[in-house]
Every structure is written in structure tokens, then in C-alpha cells.
Amino acid sequence: MGDPRKITNKFEKPMHPWQKDRIDSEKPLMKLYGLKNKKELWKAGSILKNFKNTAKSLVARNDSQAEKEKSQLIKKLKSLNLVKSDVLDEILGLQIEQLLDRRLQTVLFKKGLARTIDQARQMITHKHVIVAGKMLTAPGYIIRIEEEMNIEFYKSSQFTDPDHPERKPIKKEEPEEVKKEPVKKKEESKPSEEKKEEVKEE
Numbered sequence: 579m580g581d582p583r584k585i586t587n588k589f590e591k592p593m594h595p596w597q598k599d600r601i602d603s604e605k606p607l608m609k610l611y612g613l614k615n616k617k618e619l620w621k622a623g624s625i626l627k628n629f630k631n632t633a634k635s636l637v638a639r640n641d642s643q644a645e646k647e648k649s650q651l652i653k654k655l656k657s658l659n660l661v662k663s664d665v666l667d668e669i670l671g672l673q674i675e676q677l678l679d680r681r682l683q684t685v686l687f688k689k690g691l692a693r694t695i696d697q698a699r700q701m702i703t704h705k706h707v708i709v710a711g712k713m714l715t716a717p718g719y720i721i722r723i724e725e726e727m728n729i730e731f732y733k734s735s736q737f738t739d740p741d742h743p744e745r746k747p748i749k750k751e752e753p754e755e756v757k758k759e760p761v762k763k764k765e766e767s768k769p770s771e772e773k774k775e776e777v778k779e780e
Contacts, residue, residue, distance in 0.1 A: 589621040611678045612687075612695035618718055622677050625720075629655065633669040657722045682709065683717035685726060691737075693747060706735040 592600060604619055613619055629651070636648045648666065655661045658680055661668045678684060683698045686707060692698035699717045701707055707714060709721070710728040721729070731737045737745060 589617060589624040590627070591620060607675070607678065610695070611681065611684055612699050612717075614699070614717075619674075621718065622681075623674055626672060626674055626677050629660075629672065630670055633666045637666055657724070658720055659723050659726075677720070680720050681717060682707070682714060682719040682721055682729075685721045686729060689729060690747075691729070691731070691745070693744065697744070701731075701737065706731055706737050708732050 594600075604616060607613070607619060608616065632647075632651055636644050636651070651669070652661065652664050652666075655669060660672060660676055660680065679688075682702060683695065686692050686701065687695045687698040691707075692701055702717045703715055705713055705715055708730060709719070709725050713732060736742055739745075
């Protein structure tokens with residue numbers, strides 16, 4: 579038992595922290611989902627790993643308690659919109675991107691309430707967002723299906739105005755078309771009159 583005053587980590591660090599392949603695979607996920615640091619990515623990986631380990635242990639059991647735990651696990655994952663069927667094999671095939679898509683930060687951005695994924699994080703941490711009437715300041719909160727329709731801005735927030743300049747989508751600047759001048763056809767050189775006369779004389 580550890581010191582009760584010391585908060586333990588809720589994630590597992592990689593066994594080999596300097597693996598190039600793993601680092602290269604983490605970089606695009608960090609940028610795509612607007613994660614603050616790799617701890618958030620590792621935490622999501624640990625949550626997913628726990629789901630898979632539980633499913634693996636239930637596959638080998640046939641007792642009544644296992645059936646009860648199986649139904650509870652599937653019910654929980656269905657409420658998070660991670661699985662569709664009652665088959666445990668679907669849980670084993672889950673990818674970390676599926677869990678990251680259910681984060682409050684990601685859902686807020688995909689609903690069009692924020693212009694960028696980074697702005698969505700800022701809105702949440704600055705207490706502008708409420709879910710089902712409760713204010714949440716954790717961008718990594720996993721959203722349930724019934725909560726997804728109840729994501730909105732706090733009533734006193736400036737972002738409640740849909741015409742707020744920070745809520746307008748960013749217009750992508752289209753590259754200017756390069757004007758190409760029409761290619762002039764080379765005029766076929768006509769033999770001069772002098773050359774024609776020389777040909778006749780010969």
C-alpha cells in the first residue's frame with residue numbers, strides 16, 4: 579500500500595521509451611487529437627488495454643459470474659459507442675483511435691462548436707463547456723452516447739452566440755491560379771521570293 583497522499587499514475591509507461599517506430603506512430607496522433615503530452619495518449623492506451631484484458635479473461639470462462647461480467651462490459655462499451663455487437667472479439671479488435679474519438683475535446687470539435695482541436699481544449703479548460711448540465715474541465719473525459727446530444731456552452735459564456743468571431747470556421751486560402759499565356763504557334767517559314775526565282779532559273 580502506497581502513501582495515501584501521493585497520487586499514483588493511472589497509466590502504464592512504455593517499456594522501451596526510445597523506440598523509433600512507436601514514437602513515429604505517436605506523433606500524428608498527438609497532433610490530430612490535440613493532446614497536451616504523451617501521458618494523455620498513454621492513459622488512453624491503458625484504458626483500452628484494460629478493456630481487452632478483461633475481455634480475454636472472460637473468453638476462457640463459462641460460469642454465471644462471467645456471463646454477468648460480460649454483459650456489464652459490453653453494455654459499458656456500447657454506451658461509449660465503442661462496440662456495436664455482443665461479441666467479445668470486437669472488443670479485442672478496438673484501436674486507440676476509436677477511444678480518442680470519444681474524448682470530449684474531439685467530440686466538441688467534430689460537432690462544429692470549435693474551429694480547431696486546440697481551441698476545443700481551451701474552451702473546456704476555461705470552463706465554457708457543460709455536458710448534461712454539468713461543467714467539465716477535463717478534455718479527456720470519455721463521452722457517452724446519451725451525453726453527446728447534451729454538449730453545449732455555459733449560459734454565461736460568450737461562445738453561446740453562434741456569430742461569435744471565434745466560432746466562425748476558418749476559411750482556407752485557395753492558391754491563386756497561375757495564368758498561363760497561350761502558346762503562340764510558330765509560323766511556318768515561307769521561302770522568300772528570291773529563293774523561288776533561283777529554283778526556277780535552275
